[in-house]
Amino acid sequence: xxxxxxxxxxxxxxxxxxxxxxxxxxxxxxxxxxxxxxxxxxxxxxxxxxxxxxxxxxxxxxxxxxxxxxxxxxxxxxxxxxxxxxxxxxxxxxxxxxxxxxxxxxxxxxxxxxxxxxxxxxxxxxxxxxxxxxxxxxxxxxxxxxxxxxxxxxxxxxxxxxxxxxxxxxxxxxxxxxxxxxxxxxxxxxxxxxxxxxxxxxxxxxxxxxxxxxxxxxxxxxxxxxxxxxxxxxxxxxxxxxxxxxxxxxxxxxxxxxxxxxxxxxxxxxxxxxxxxxxxxxxxxxxxxxxxxxxxxxxxxxxxxxxxxxxxxxxxxxxxxxxxxxxxxxxxxxxxxxxxxxxxxxxxxxxxxxxxxxxxxxxxxxxxxxxxxxxxxxxxxxxxxxxxxxxxxxxxxxxxxxxxxxxxxxxxxxxxxxxxxxxxxxxxxxxxxxxxx
Amino acid sequence: xxxxxxxxxxxxxxxxxxxxxxxxxxxxxxxxxxxxxxxxxxxxxxxxxxxxxxxxxxxxxxxxxxxxxxxxxxxxxxxxxxxxxxxxxxxxxxxxxxxxxxxxxxxxxxxxxxxxxxxxxxxxxxxxxxxxxxxxxxxxxxxxxxxxxxxxxxxxxxxxxxxxxxxxxxxxxxxxxxxxxxxxxxxxxxxx
Numbered sequence: 001x002x003x004x005x006x007x008x009x010x011x012x013x014x015x016x017x018x019x020x021x022x023x024x025x026x027x028x029x030x031x032x033x034x035x036x037x038x039x040x041x042x043x044x045x046x047x048x049x050x051x052x053x054x055x056x057x058x059x060x061x062x063x064x065x066x067x068x069x070x071x072x073x074x075x076x077x078x079x080x081x082x083x084x085x086x087x088x089x090x091x092x093x094x095x096x097x098x099x100x101x102x103x104x105x106x107x108x109x110x111x112x113x114x115x116x117x118x119x120x121x122x123x124x125x126x127x128x129x130x131x132x133x134x135x136x137x138x139x140x141x142x143x144x145x146x147x148x149x150x151x152x153x154x155x156x157x158x159x160x161x162x163x164x165x166x167x168x169x170x171x172x173x174x175x176x177x178x179x180x181x182x183x184x185x186x187x188x189x190x191x192x193x194x195x196x197x198x199x200x201x202x203x204x205x206x207x208x209x210x211x212x213x214x215x216x217x218x219x220x221x222x223x224x225x226x227x228x229x230x231x232x233x234x235x236x237x238x239x240x241x242x243x244x245x246x247x248x249x250x251x252x253x254x255x256x257x258x259x260x261x262x263x264x265x266x267x268x269x270x271x272x273x274x275x276x277x278x279x280x281x282x283x284x285x286x287x288x289x290x291x292x293x294x295x296x297x298x299x300x301x302x303x304x305x306x307x308x309x310x311x312x313x314x315x316x317x318x319x320x321x322x323x324x325x326x327x328x329x330x331x332x333x334x335x336x337x338x339x340x341x342x343x344x345x346x347x348x349x350x351x352x353x354x355x356x357x358x359x360x361x362x363x364x365x366x367x368x369x370x371x372x373x374x375x376x377x378x379x380x381x382x383x384x385x386x387x388x389x390x391x392x393x394x395x396x397x398x399x400x401x402x403x404x405x406x407x408x409x410x411x412x413x414x415x416x417x418x419x420x421x422x423x424x425x426x427x428x429x430x431x432x433x434x435x436x437x
Numbered sequence: 438x439x440x441x442x443x444x445x446x447x448x449x450x451x452x453x454x455x456x457x458x459x460x461x462x463x464x465x466x467x468x469x470x471x472x473x474x475x476x477x478x479x480x481x482x483x484x485x486x487x488x489x490x491x492x493x494x495x496x497x498x499x500x501x502x503x504x505x506x507x508x509x510x511x512x513x514x515x516x517x518x519x520x521x522x523x524x525x526x527x528x529x530x531x532x533x534x535x536x537x538x539x540x541x542x543x544x545x546x547x548x549x550x551x552x553x554x555x556x557x558x559x560x561x562x563x564x565x566x567x568x569x570x571x572x573x574x575x576x577x578x579x580x581x582x583x584x585x586x587x588x589x590x591x592x593x594x595x596x597x598x599x600x601x602x603x604x605x606x607x608x609x610x611x612x613x614x615x616x617x618x619x620x621x622x623x624x625x626x627x628x629x
Contacts, residue, residue: 022536023554024529031561051561052568055600059516062508065487068480068515248491251508255487262484277477284477284519285528291516292523293530341532386534 001312004040008307011036015350025346026289030296033303040306051299058298059291062251066175068287069254070160074116075279076261077235080270083125085228086111091133092220095213099201101137102147102208103194105130109151110190113158115235115257117165118286119381122155123148123389127396137216140209141402143200146410149389151193153378153418156344158186159240160254162290163377166345167370169294170301170352175250176243181367181432185375188431189421196417207413231264293349301353310357317358324362328426331355332376339380343388347377368425371432375422382411382418454540455551456621457527461613466525469606473522476515483508483515506584506591513596517603521610524558545622552618559611566604573597 011032018028030051037047077083090104090111097103108130109122116122126148134144156163159179168175201208220228239257242248248256265271271279304310317327331351338347352373359369381389390407425431460466486504494500523529540547573594575581581593 019532020535021550022531022533022539024531024558026529027554027558027561030565031557034561034564048564048568051565052572052600055517055565055569055604056513056572056597060509060513060596062505062512064512065483065508068512069484069487072480072484242491247495252487252491255484256491258484259488280477280481281473283480284473284515285523285526287480288476288516288519288523289528289530291512292520295516341534343530343532346530346532386532 002308004307005309005312007036007039008304008309011303012350012354019342019346019350025342025349026293026296029293029300029349033296033300036303037299037306040303050302054298054302055295058295063175063249064169064251064291066165066251066254067162067290068283069251069258070117070162070165071286071290072279072283073160073239073254073258073261074118074121074155074162075282076258076265076271077112077115078121078125079275079279080231080261080265080268082115082231082235082261082264083108083112083122084129086232087126087129087133088220089225089228091213091217092225097198098212099197099208099210100212101130101134101139101210102143102197102201105134105147106151106154106190106193106197109154110158110186111229111232113154113156113186114240115160115232115261116155117160117162119152119155119378119389120392123152123392124396126152127393131393131397134210137213138209138211140207142406142410143208143210144410145393145397145402145407146412146414147197149382149387149393149407149411150414150417151190152389152392153381153414154186154190156378157182157189157374159183160250160257161374163344163348163374164370165250166290166294166348167352167374170297170348171356171366171370173366173370177367177436178370179240179243179250180435181371182374183435184431185371185421185425188424189375189418192417192421193414196413200413231268235260235264290345293345297349297353300349304353310354310361313354314358314361324364325426327358327362328364328372332372332422332426335373335376336379336383339377339387340383341386342380343386344377344380347380348373365429365433367436368429368432372422372425375418375425379415379418379422382408382415384408387411454544455527456548456614456617457525459617461525461610465609465613466522469521469525469610472603472606473519476519479511479515479518483511503584503591510583510591510593510596514599517599520603521606524607524610524614548618548622552615552622555611555615555618559608559615562604562608562611566601566608569597569600569604573601 015028015032019025034047034051037050038044041047087104087108090107091101094100094104105126109126112122130148131144135141159182161182164178164182165175168178235257238260239253242256243250243253335347335351359366381387387408390404390411393407394404490501490504536547539550576594576597582590583593584590
């Protein structure tokens with residue numbers, strides 16, 4: 001172990017401690033890496049120049065426009081009531097099935113996920129739309145909030161996805177290819193959720209609760225149902241269709257999708273001038289915090305490369321005779337553990353600069369590696385004490401009778417199902433790669 | 438990622454226990470707020486520009502020149518022009534589990550710790566600001582441009598200037614926040 005590796009590993013340890021005690025993640029990544037480079041090179045000026053380079057180069061690419069554009073699209077579809085319509089249609093389709101409203105929530109979330117790239121938007125929308133309906137039909141509050149939190153992870157697994165975008169930046173893999181690779185795993189997770197809900201409704205009715213809709217809700221005709229789905233279908237065709245067909249790049253797809261969502265929201269009179277401004281402000285804040293994190297992660301990965309730590313780790317793993325699956329299992333367990341306290345994007349920014357060279361050294365397919373990473377990272381959205389989706393459900397619901405603990409308990413079965421899907425994806429890389437040429 | 442998604446429900450409406458979203462000395466929050474509005478509006482302009490380019494290219498075979506160059510320089514500028522206000526409104530990502538518990542149980546200690554963190558942030562951004570200054574001077578003196586000569590050209594110095602100015606404002610915001618934290622920490626202690 002060279003001196004530089006010790007410095008880098010020391011920095012890594014310091015980062016985990018500082019992030020845990022609550023220092024801003026970007027400040028930790030940037031500041032500790034700055035000190036690391038300073039120690040390695042013995043010159044503060046070199047280190048600070050590297051920081052300035054990272055600030056002006058790391059995100060200076062028109063590809064980066066994809067971050068604000070997809071975030072904007074996600075917030076716009078959230079206010080356009082597209083999610084509510086998808087849910088109403090799914091409600092009617094699954095009304096004769098036990099646990100049907102739970103399955104309807106999953107199905108509507110899957111459709112919504114194809115037009116949004118952020119899980120917090122899914123969680124907020126379906127807390128407002130689906131939870132009151134499930135409570136009306138006597139589902140247990142624990143199950144109702146659990147389904148919503150659990151299925152919100154589909155938002156970032158089914159393309160488009162902010163996590164796939166960030167992964168694309170970190171790994172230099174094509175974002176378009178990531179979007180294709182996520183389709184089958186996303187569908188698989190939705191199907192396993194639906195099967196799991198069905199099974200729980202049969203074998204564990206006290207957890208699920210619920211009764212059938214006996215004419216409480218007037219039935220819609222096929223025409224009405226179609227009209228309700230038109231906005232979602234148009235947006236999916238417009239945005240993802242245009243990207244897959246090659247009419248435009250993923251970045252431009254974000255712009256077209258955001259413009260389309262804006263038109264739909266305006267046509268349905270769901271958006272006032274001040275409403276649009278609020279959405280834009282929110283978009284700005286999310287964009288800035290994500291982008292600044294990426295800038296700070298850039299100097300971190302430069303520091304790691306400079307220290308030779310990835311090579312050292314590859315050597316250590318080889319000497320320990322772990323093999324690629326041993327490495328992968330340890331990595332995924334660490335990611336899941338980190339997910340209990342740190343948010344998804346920060347985990348990726350800390351782990352991937354260290355781990356990607358190792359995965360590449362093993363000759364792993366980096367697209368598959370990305371999908372597996374994203375599922376593992378997303379488990380953290382649901383695990384206590386810090387599960388972002390659960391917090392969003394809690395603050396959107398704003399009902400003192402439903403505690404955070406209750407929501408975590410309700411989402412626990414969905415965490416188990418995610419672990420099953422993760423295992424399947426690891427065991428069968430073809431699931432992620434089958435649609436890629 | 439937005440740690441605190443604005444959901445218009447209760448949270449954040451009361452005076453914030455962590456000192457975010459408060460007005461700042463000298464009306465500094467007005468400056469950062471205005472900068473934030475410019476960046477926010479600019480995202481909207483980028484969306485329109487790109488959509489127009491896609492439509493023009495695919496339907497009328499007339500792309501808009503320079504969209505790629507404009508977007509390339511814009512993204513960095515959008516981030517730095519909004520950085521200070523994003524910090525002031527508490528939207529910088531951090532893990533709340535530990536600090537949140539400390540703030541709840543021992544507000545004085547929590548605010549003191551947070552003040553130290555904010556000072557660290559000020560240190561990082563001040564370093565960035567100082568190190569970015571020579572890059573600004575260089576691109577100004579060399580007349581650095583992005584894009585092919587004869588076609589659309591975007592001046593690089595604008596982006597560098599926004600980085601310097603934006604990180605300077607963020608440094609100040611960090612210092613204001615740290616000041617408020619230390620004041621709150623000692624005020625709470627004094628009351629006991």
